[in-house]
Amino acid sequence: MPENARHQTLSQFPMTVTLFGPLRPASALQRRTNRVMKAHSGGQDHFTEITLLDGSNRGGMVVKYYVRAASPRTAKRVGLVYLSQLCDLLSAVTQCAVRLSLQEEEAREELTRRHRETVQVNRVVTEEEWSWVTGSLVALRREHPRFLAAASWFRKGLNGNDALDDFCCFWRTIERLAEHYADRSGWAEGDGGVRKCIRQLTDDLFHDQDGIPELLRDADRVKRVVKMRNDISHGNEPVTVDMIETASEELTALEEAAFTVLVRIRHMRLTFGA
DSSP: OOHHHHTSOOEEEEEEEEEESSEEEOGGGTTEEEEEEEEEETTEEEEEEEEEEEEGGGTEEEEEEEEEESSHHHHHHHHHHHHHHHHHHHHHHHOOOOEEEOOHHHHHHHHHHHHHOSOOOOEEEOHHHHHHHHHHHHHHHHHOHHHHHHHHHHHHHHHOOOHHHHHHHHHHHHHHHHHHHSOOTTSOTTOOOHHHHHHHHHHHHOTTSTTOOHHHHOHHHHHHHHHHHHHHHHTOSOOOHHHHHHHHHHHHHHHHHHHHHHHHHHHHTOOOOO
16 A cells, blocks of 8 residues: 555445345344454554345335545545445345445336336345345455455355356356365375365365255266356366256256355355454
């Protein structure tokens, strides 16, 4: 950080953002304020207080929070990055697509669309889940950035509408987690490869073989998925109707595998220091 930036006066900026998605907060969370989002500047700790509201009348949940920054522009940039990470965690916890917007017009459009739906199903965000999301974000940013990166890919996949992009997003979720959290203590020097990492992580997380996602049970299927992911990402093969159909057929299994691994790691591996 430049020396002059350290001595800038920080001001507090309120922000209000609507979160879109099939979510609503538990009644006990209505207007609850949590103290989250620790940051460091000039040797001081600054916290943001975040309040959650049921924004059904606006098409989603409403989050009100404060950002300490040197200017409105910086506050908006920093605040949106933090809130985007919070949305990533919400998706990783609930398996629901979550989007955010500062635009009132978009909120009105979403509300209109929701009113036209004949059936609406909302996932209730529990007190425990919201407390984990808000209470863990700081520690995750500091100690588990790979988990946050994986959660980001997962949310991108949930929000996407391109079968090939979504295919890659869900698989990248699994790859990121496997590359970081697989136990390599028993490996020989030089051992590696994404498929070996995934096999190792699967063994680590599912000791009794119970609950292993269908896709991760089949080594040949994993091999095919890895090849297709490489072909799509690196342009190794031209995009064809067959490729699109094959990727589409794997989307549900990929999403379930990615979500299951996120949940297992959250419960088994995420421990935070003081």
